[in-house]
Amino acid sequence: MDRELVIIGGGPAGLAAAIAAREAGVRDLLVLEREKELGGILNQCIHNGFGLHTFQEELTGPEYAARYIDRAQALGIPYRLSTTVVDLQRQEAGLAVATVSKGEGLVQINARAVILAMGCRERPRGALNIPGARPAGIFSAGTAQRLVNREGWLPGKRVVILGSGDIGLIMARRMTLEGARVLCVAELMPYSGGLKRNIVQCLQDYDIPLKLSHTVVDIRGRERVEGVTLARVDESLRPIPGTEEELDCDTLLLSVGLLPENELSKAAGVALSPVTGGPLVDESLETGTPGVFACGNVLHVHDLVDYVSEEAAQAGRSAAAYLQGKPSAPSRRDIPLTPCGAVRYTVPAFVDPARMPEEVTVRFRVGRGLRGAVVTVRAGGRELLRRKRPVMAPGEMEQLTLKRQWLTGDEAALEICAQEAKEGEPSCQ
Numbered sequence: 001m002d003r004e005l006v007i008i009g010g011g012p013a014g015l016a017a018a019i020a021a022r023e024a025g026v027r028d029l030l031v032l033e034r035e036k037e038l039g040g041i042l043n044q045c046i047h048n049g050f051g052l053h054t055f056q057e058e059l060t061g062p063e064y065a066a067r068y069i070d071r072a073q074a075l076g077i078p079y080r081l082s083t084t085v086v087d088l089q090r091q092e093a094g095l096a097v098a099t100v101s102k103g104e105g106l107v108q109i110n111a112r113a114v115i116l117a118m119g120c121r122e123r124p125r126g127a128l129n130i131p132g133a134r135p136a137g138i139f140s141a142g143t144a145q146r147l148v149n150r151e152g153w154l155p156g157k158r159v160v161i162l163g164s165g166d167i168g169l170i171m172a173r174r175m176t177l178e179g180a181r182v183l184c185v186a187e188l189m190p191y192s193g194g195l196k197r198n199i200v201q202c203l204q205d206y207d208i209p210l211k212l213s214h215t216v217v218d219i220r221g222r223e224r225v226e227g228v229t230l231a232r233v234d235e236s237l238r239p240i241p242g243t244e245e246e247l248d249c250d251t252l253l254l255s256v257g258l259l260p261e262n263e264l265s266k267a268a269g270v271a272l273s274p275v276t277g278g279p280l281v282d283e284s285l286e287t288g289t290p291g292v293f294a295c296g297n298v299l300h301v302h303d304l305v306d307y308v309s310e311e312a313a314q315a316g317r318s319a320a321a322y323l324q325g326k327p328s329a330p331s332r333r334d335i336p337l338t339p340c341g342a343v344r345y346t347v348p349a350f351v352d353p354a355r356m357p358e359e360v361t362v363r364f365r366v367g368r369g370l371r372g373a374v375v376t377v378r379a380g381g382r383e384l385l386r387r388k389r390p391v392m393a394p395g396e397m398e399q400l401t402l403k404r405q406w407l408t409g410d411e412a413a414l415e416i417c418a419q420e421a422k423e424g425e426p427s428c429q
Helices: 012-023 040-044 061-074 141-151 166-177 196-206 263-267 305-323
Strands: 002-008 029-032 048-050 083-091 094-101 105-116 120-122 138-140 158-162 181-187 210-212 214-220 227-232 245-248 251-254 258-260 292-294 335-341 343-347 359-366 370-379 382-392 398-403 414-420
Touching: 002 012, 002 094, 002 305, 012 029, 012 040, 012 061, 012 105, 012 305, 040 061, 040 141, 048 061, 061 305, 083 263, 105 305, 120 141, 138 141, 141 166, 141 251, 158 166, 158 214, 166 181, 166 196, 166 251, 181 214, 292 305, 305 359, 343 414, 359 414, 370 398, 382 398, 382 414, 398 414
Parallel strands: 002 029, 002 105, 105 292, 138 251, 158 181, 158 251, 181 210, 335 414
Antiparallel strands: 083 094, 094 105, 120 258, 214 227, 227 245, 335 343, 343 359, 359 398, 370 382, 370 414
């Protein structure tokens, strides 16, 4: 079959992108979702805290998803469930999307444009090189969340959580509420990888210890986990001999990072960032492969679903402009955004002043905690922007607004820098 626009993923990013594209004038589009219902990961996130930025009220994950599902259905946006995309290839006439489903078998969809909105997956135990046997009782935090919230199963009664990502922090609270005892949350780094509000609401409010600079060095048990060994790590993240601590438990949850789901991106020849694992995109969220756009957690891991929806709506509008032949700049001149200081990466990775809108939102993360930080945007010897931030943490995404009027088009690169303020720095500008 032929479609103007195909959105791969029916979660919060895919739904927001489809809605924005339809409202921008795209009539022939299709959303593909491999699960049995729309909503993506939000369907198992039954805790509140969603929608504060988008709807100015506090919603649970399913409530937030339902609002976008209702809007998509009201606009008549077609979608296919239980349909897995197995390949994405660039062809002379456009893009070929290969899907497989129980009802239709193998189907090829020819599209002029594709929006990647596949989300991310959890890093498994195999990527951690933890010594020990392979007994039952080891789960990723997201798998445990699905078991508890959707399937009605409690994975265990005495729990240790490795990693302090947001899912791990939320599951520490959830397991406690369901009657399990969470012995501690161990974090390899000297700082937490989750939002400050989750540390307070999920750990401190329930007296759950957070052990920073600790990791699991051994797992005991044959048929079922019987205990784990924690050890403190040094500045090189190596376990310190003599600091081992034995904990008797029956469950180990892993919350050790999320990886963008980019097998399809690789198949289409999309260039990926070595830092985020997601595609490198321009100011319109278009990848280096013409007609392929990316948004949400497949692009880079977000903290808040509100930002996912905002970013996805931009991708939907950009895809609509691409299909409608806008903008009509003669040729591209991409100016790279270069991270410096504590900044690890930026999204977008480059901009074209001739094509960018009046304002572009640049999102980034820092690689270490900063207090009294100064964020600057520089082009050669010119300073385009300076902002002071009281605190910056690796677990929280930052953003700034880049204005087209600041650029002359002759810049070799734009430096996005975050560093601690020096004594005598001026106040916020």
